[in-house]
Amino acid sequence: MSIYRKKYEYWINSPYIDEKGKSELKNIDDEKEIEDRFYKDLEFGTGGLRGIIGMGTNRMNIYTVGKATEGLSRYLIKKYRGDISVAIAYDCRIMSKEFAQTAACNLCANGIEVQLFKTLHPTPMLSYAVRKLKCKAGIVITASHNPKQYNGYKVYGEDGGQITDAWANEIFLSIEDIKSFSEVRHISMDEAVDRNLLHIIGEEIDTSYIEKVKNLVIRKEFVRSHAEDLKVIYTPLHGTGNIPVRRTLGELGYRNVFVVKEQEKPDGNFPTAAYPNPEDPKVFHIALDMAEDIKPDIIFGTDPDCDRLGVVVKNSQGEYKILTGNQVGVLLTDYILSSLKEFDRLPENGEIVKTIVTTDMAADIAGNYKVGLINVLTGFKYIGEKIKEFEKNGDRKFIFGFEESYGYLAGDFVRDKDAVIASTLVCEMTLYYKMKGKSLYDALMDLYKKYGFYREKLISIELRGKKGHDKIETIMHCLRHSMKRTIGGVKIVEKFDYKLGVKKDLMNISESSIKLPRSNVLKFVMEDKSWFVVRPSGTEPKIKIYLSVIGNSLENSRNKMTALEKNVMDVIKSAD
Template sequence: MYREKYEYWLNSPYIDESEKLELKDITDEKEIEDRFYKDLEFGTGGLRGVIGLGTNRMNIHTVGKATEGLSKYLVKKYKKGISVAIAYDCRIMSKEFAQTAACNLCANGITVNLFKTLHPTPMLSYAVRKLECKAGIVITASHNPKQYNGYKVYGEDGGQITDISANEILSNIESIQDFSEIKHMSVEEAENKKLLHIIEEKIDTSYIEKVKNLVIRKEFVHYHAKELKVIYTPLHGTGNIPVRRTLKELGYENVFVVKEQEKPDGNFPTAAYPNPEDPKVFHLALNMAKNIKPDIIFGTDPDCDRLGVVVKDVQGEYKVLTGNQVGVLLTHYILMSLKEFNRLPENGEIVKTIVTTEMAAEVAEDYKIGVTDVLTGFKYIGEKIKEFEEKGDKKFIFGFEESYGYLSGDFVRDKDAVIASTLVCEMTLYYKMKGKSLYEALMDLYKKYGFYREKLISIELEGKKGHEEIETILHCLRHSMKRTLGNVKIIKKLDYKLGVEKDLVNIREKIIKLPKSNVLKFIMEDKSGFVVRPSGTEPKIKIYLSVIGSSLKDSQDKMESFKKNVMDIIRNANC
């Protein structure tokens, strides 16, 4: 089957001669198989894959096919008067893929609003809403290594498309059998026909004004911002201009940028894995810190939707906080501050994912604020904001996920590191003026709510064989899992694929009111738990572990023991 697709590409008049030569030069049969054994999957996150030629790669042909499917979907749904916003990041081929998508849409009679230069993902979400577009596209592979790129689709609410829309778009993509069905128009023709427009700078300005309006303690920040010392790294990505501009306009005068990581560069020369979850990306910032002695260090990923935070602990050592820790700190700070200013809504709601710390629920309960759990992926948080607005029963306050994504406000419908950077600066400044570091504030929360500790283990399983291994592991856990782990009973099993939560103590079942997803969650008698799921964007299986201890040391010891027990089961899954 893969050989047929390979030969089709070699003989197609739509593949140019240089591309054909590149394909002919591949001598490794396994490489040919991996490039052509399947089409690059279009899921709820759109496309993401290694850049290269082939049906299972990111290239102008797979981008063109996906956009043709999107165009068909939009024309069927809206008939006419359709416009789409497009943004792209710093990655290799991002601009070319953005232009390919734009020209395809225009060839289908759809108006395109294209950012002239690279922009963060959350600014695309904002532009969709502000320009009243029917959809949006952003070309990015977020924090993946340099060989990756991706294609994310947004709905008219500014949120990433979720399951129903994704499936409808996918069916339109799958209906395309030949390259001849993919329409194209030159940039010049699209501009002459007034179908292609460049997004004006005033969109950037209005977005930044809205970000600044999210500051809770406006007067406090106005008078004290210059007293905060910050080191920031954009990790060669899109965050440099909007983050620095926003902080400068808020009065943060002492923001020092890591020069070696300031300029956009899709090769990521100083960070092979440009992910602020990885402590190694902060090595240059930490060298700067020896002289600058900042109150806070933070970095944004290439498309500036994730934020990583580094703080100094009581021993004077710098620690990269987890996404859960930053999320809990922000949850507490926002709720505390809103309550102080009598702005805490009675129907307020925190939204988090099912793999995100339960400590947030403990904090929210103290402020009589509800917590909604959604499937993994910030698109589901964006979907809840829309649902709250339509029903009018709840007011979105803050949303976050363990993978370093945070959002406040409702003018963006995706995680936003520009917003998060302003919130973290305000929070750090608040605690500094109270004579306290952010780390000390975190320890105070642990002492009050329990020493929660979470850990993510990702196992890379590439190719067709790896995909099969992932399916085997999930099948075993779903059908052959024992009732104890170590010496601790499993009291609940949540199967999000079947949509069933099983109470294993009282032998009861209830329906999980979430979209179906191939995810399993196990909750233990001692409130520890773990979640297993395949990654939606990479060839990995992910295991999320959570324990609660009576101290940092106790939670660390519990985690090591729990990790061993869970990984033994994963490694021995062979049913």
């Protein structure tokens, strides 16, 4: 009998699996489906758990969540002495509340206090609550912008940042030590309350968080005087952003915020957006219909757990276009730095932090303001880690961080990307340019004319199941060991292998070490400053290819991107 079949039989015969779960498994008549559910355990990594909801070891369910939490509980008890508390939040997704309660009851069964949000809340507010309540860890139940079939489980450290590699590896080993469901402890919610272990997070956390967000406004008097002049259409995409985003903007004086009613209420089925990702232009179709009558200065949307923000602006042809994460990031970088400089508040030791797959235009802007820029691995957790490092050493000041996948952060009271903060800053920035007679598109064109016409693109290739997993490994192996020295006739001058921690200068035939954590990522830089990065996704069955070019006009950069994409995809497709 195959390993996956043995696991399947164990589940349907286990006294710890309820009858509903067993029935779901027994009704599967596709052997491939059984294999996919049991050929591996849902892997716990730096992103925690993420997977399709359903019964099986490779699925998100109360049993995989319970086992992961038991492993986390054991790790926390081993790591800390004395009292331990954990904050828990959850989003609008199917089973999110149930998974949050499962985690809470397991932690409490292990004698760990839990601070649980009573209702759904954005991911960044969990980060804030961990810090504010002085918890040792945090959990948020979310699958971010994935389709409705998915849910996930992210773990945060006591600094409010997502756990990074060292923590994740130790928690993973702790989970691996659990060999049977009988080892997973559990008490009821009522018992947890009776034992004074389960506490509900109150309104005071929401209020103090929103006050902190409002204090990030740079031009406070300007916003107070002109906020009513800005017209906004906002969609929470059926997620958690509706209340905190609208409350924050309302308290700042933005009176003309029009919400997409069809996407206002939380709904884990995402009836109007099968892929609830603000990177996808299709999620804005209702907002764009509204725009014909409202004629807003800006349209924006937040993803289900409200950590990502998508922005739509009108271009010079009068067409609404969604900005990329890189474009919003460089607009905010320039606006924040120029505004701080104007008010003589730009720190001498200030730093912008971005990921290695994010536009290099940010470095040009930072350099113009004589501010440092640091690159970190893909994932906002590494930006949060840098804030912690700055705080500990006291030698540098975090100003702003962003990643190309629509994540932005200012301030240090949250340690993850935050769409409530981002929406507030984007409104201020849009209002500022409007009062100068410009749109955000105009401001972006000004930056391109000054720094070069940067263009970036992300290609995600979905490769499901064991066969897909093997294909991803083959692609990475071929690129790592068999990549040619030119691509499309352009020389590759540098190769960054983040798994080996080595940077190769292919022109001078020399090597140097990369001072970043090890990660299965490859970056190739060309002679004309174009580059591409290839990495397996840490949360989805995908391989991701990031592309970047710089041109002397919009058309030139568009043509260069078309050529680079074709050449890189030819290399990917030929990998075997």
